[in-house]
Amino acid sequence: MSAVNSATGFRAAVESGDIEAARELFAEDIVFHSPATFHPFVGRETVMGLLRIVAETFEGFRYTDEFEADDAHALIFRAAIGGREIEGIDLMRCDDDGLIDDFTVMLRPLSGLVPFAQAMGEKVAQAGLQTTRA
Numbered sequence: 001m002s003a004v005n006s007a008t009g010f011r012a013a014v015e016s017g018d019i020e021a022a023r024e025l026f027a028e029d030i031v032f033h034s035p036a037t038f039h040p041f042v043g044r045e046t047v048m049g050l051l052r053i054v055a056e057t058f059e060g061f062r063y064t065d066e067f068e069a070d071d072a073h074a075l076i077f078r079a080a081i082g083g084r085e086i087e088g089i090d091l092m093r094c095d096d097d098g099l100i101d102d103f104t105v106m107l108r109p110l111s112g113l114v115p116f117a118q119a120m121g122e123k124v125a126q127a128g129l130q131t132t133r134a
Helices: 003-015 019-025 044-057 110-127
Strands: 026-033 059-069 072-081 084-094 100-108
Touching (some): 003 019, 003 059, 003 084, 003 100, 019 026, 019 044, 026 044, 044 110, 100 110
Antiparallel strands (some): 072 084
């Protein structure tokens, strides 16, 4: 599997509303860098839990652009949180097997990031998900 195939598969899973279909695209030890926490989340099951919560939190999520370079693939998106428009990037890097092993999310503007971080923080805590440093 190539990085492009994994990123394309991830995009298809998100756009179809079937987050579970992305599970096979992630390395077991995937590292997820959140826009709202300093320390990353690690592991396929933890990342799957985060993505389910994100899917419930964003309003009107849609990908608008896509870029690739070497082992990196970026999906640019727009969504809303509490009626505030946000724009973001899902940056994915793949291991030698073509599985996504590093996933970074960036969001802007701050006026959208703050309510997103607050909503996610509560839901992540309720789900028992933790970063590498609790």
